Amino acid sequence: MIAFAALVDALVYSRSRNGKLALIADYLRATPDPDRGWALAALTDGLDFPAVKASTVRNLLMDRVDPVLFQLSRDYVGDTAETASLLWPEPATIPGPPPTVGEAVAALSAMTRASVQQGLAALLDRLDANGRYALLKLATGAMRLGISARLAKVAFAQAFGVSVEDVEEYWHGQVPPYLPLFDWAANGAPPPSGEDLPLFRPFMLAHPLDPAAEPDLADYAAEWKWDGIRVQVSCNGVETRVYSRSGDDISATFPEIAAALTIPAVLDGELLVRGSYQGAAEGGAASFNALQQRLGRKSVSKAMLADYPAFVRLYDVLIAEGEDLRPLAWERRRMALEGLVPRLDPDRFDLSALIPARTFAELAEVRAAARDAAIEGVMLKRRDSPYGAGRRTGLWYKWKRDPLLADCVLMYAQRGSGKRSSFYSDFTFGCWTGDPDQGGELLPVGKAYFGFTDEELKWLDRHVRQHTVNRFGPVRETDRSLVLEVAFDSIHASKRHKSGLAMRFPRIHRIRSDKPAHEADRIETLRALIAD
Structure with missing residues (x-):
């Protein structure tokens, strides 16, 4: 826990992206399993301890220090974990050595509402102020260190000299503390396999377009950028899962989508809600506000399913019936997608239409007229582009409508x-x-x-x-x-x-x-x- 606390402290004061990458990579190389895996999960909000809430920390402090002092200090500092770590009274006798990250995770996972007060206090008594701060951040899931999942994956790749594309591919489906992932990257073991599972594959992303560049539409295809949420629907022929852009499984929130895909495939598209939207050339999509009624729900009522029926407007196909299409050019993947769509449930899947603009000036006129449509703007995709993880320079561009x-x-x-x-x-x-x-x-x-x-x-x-x-x-x-x-x-x-x-x-x-x-x-x- 001491090394993890030092990492957290260093990340707080590091503004440089490269500096953060170096700090995380050094920690991952120097720290043994399973601590480094638990730490990686904590940095990317991959841990959850239901018994530990912010109110738990406040109640602990209220029992040990003057409540007015705590409230004034919390208001001044602006962070509950930092306030608690500094105000926590040092025990007369330290009950034991600092816990490792793995020991802390095991203890936090075992805590219940009845035992959390005593158990969390026992951990805090074994740590100094920096350690208490790191523990409380880990326990409450509120790191807020500017470490995205993508940044963590890049740091992991740098730590062990593997490609970030491979890390993206193998990461999903693994659970903390990611022992098979570390065994592959650090020890040369075979990579974790998920071929037979409906796993998430990394999305291909776009760079913002500089309109002054005026790309040649002979090299790029244009299509609408719809105003929903980007999703991936993955089916292995037995089970289907729906994933958000961050890789979260949202199948329970949109069960009708998960039930609709039975063909073994991995599809990329925009999740929308059926409805009318004035001026929408393609029709059928309600505003984002309608979709928002469905987001974040752990269960969905029959009334909600009926009032806000979801569907996916498809952009791309990554895998179809066992064939990985990602290395192929966009044009070939588009042909494969057009051949696949007629086999899908039309109530749940349709195809995002291409914009028949011949020149960039014509495309600009179409985009300018799209204010009343359920779209965010347009996408430009290089016709010979493969489907690669992350943002690839020169391949895909997004041209969002003016705010x-x-x-x-x-x-x-x-x-x-x-x-x-x-x-x-x-x-x-x-x-x-x-x-x-x-x-x-x-x-x-x-x-x-x-x-x-x-x-x-x-x-x-x-x-x-x-x-x-x-x-x-x-x-x-x-x-x-x-x-x-x-x-x-x-x-x-x-x-x-x-x-x-x-x-x-x-x-x-x-x-x-x-x-x-x-x-x-x-x-x-x-x-x-x-x-x-």
């Missing part, structure tokens, strides 16, 4: 976590119900925590501190003086928000300190942007 913009008024702010725990970086903003001089009020329309530079973050943090008019726990209410230009992809009706609106992907586009708050946009202006 919508609205002038909103800052209403509330909350501190971030991790590196941002000392800054107010989560901002809630609103628009007017009418003329503020004639009784119009502000209603929240969105929340954003990115889009600004580091310097702008410091400026916003200072503004929040200087313009606070009220406090609600960790939230500060500000005076209604600052206008933020907010960019968002689309806006939808929502019964969950007082304003009746929900923005998709809101981000701070500009700080409009020059604009009076009463000139910010009205709710009715945003309602006019709702896609039917």
Whole structure:
């Protein structure tokens, strides 16, 4: 646990991607099994200990230190794990040596609601402040160190001199502490095999397009980029699973999709919900807001299945009836997909149509007219491109539609976590119900925590501190003086928000300190942007 705590501490203070890669790679090489596998899972949020909650940590501290001191310290520090690790009283006698990562995982896994208070306290008593911080982050699943699964895989590849493509291929289907994976990479054992399982295969991703480049459509095919969630449907002929872009198994959330594919194949497409969408040339897809009613549910009622029927608009085929098509050119895979689609359930699968544009200028006109369709933009795929994991330069491009913009008024702010725990970086903003001089009020329309530079973050943090008019726990209410230009992809009706609106992907586009708050946009202006 000491080495893992040192790694966590170093990652907290490392801003460089290459620096983080080197730190993780060094740790993986130097640490024995199973600790390195458990640590890797912890860094990528691959561990879950149901008995340990943030409230568990708070209750432990409340029993040992002055509750007011804890609350004041937590508010100042901005992170429960860090506050607890520093305030934890040192025991008169240390009950034992620091646990290894494997011992800590075993102990945390065995804890129940009845035993967690005593068990977690016993672990904390055996560690110093750095060790306690790492343990609490591991236990609560809130690392927030900027370590994505992709970054961890790259670090793993660098640690043992294997290709990241192979790591991507073999990683899925393995469970912590990943002993077969380490045995392959570190010891030269045969790679883990998943040929007979409906496993996830790494997605091929796209680079943002620079329109000034104007790629030749003789070399690239254009198709819609639909506004749903990217999924992979994998069937081995016996079992079918539906995976999200991050590789999470979401079959239970969309059982009708899992049940619909019986042909041994791995398909890539966009998960959507049936419905009408004004202006959608291909038709049949409702807005993202409809799909959102299905996301994140562990079980789905019959009413939900009927009201929000899901389907997959297919982009590509990776494997078909035992044949791996990924090395083939896109054109050949497209032909294979077109031949496969008629054999699939038409209620659950259809084909994403190509855009018949002959020139880039013509494609730009089509894209510009797509604001009212259930799409995010267009995709450009090189006709001779194989299907490779990750982003491959020059092969696939995404050209998202221009964002919508609205002038909103800052209403509330909350501190971030991790590196941002000392800054107010989560901002809630609103628009007017009418003329503020004639009784119009502000209603929240969105929340954003990115889009600004580091310097702008410091400026916003200072503004929040200087313009606070009220406090609600960790939230500060500000005076209604600052206008933020907010960019968002689309806006939808929502019964969950007082304003009746929900923005998709809101981000701070500009700080409009020059604009009076009463000139910010009205709710009715945003309602006019709702896609039917």
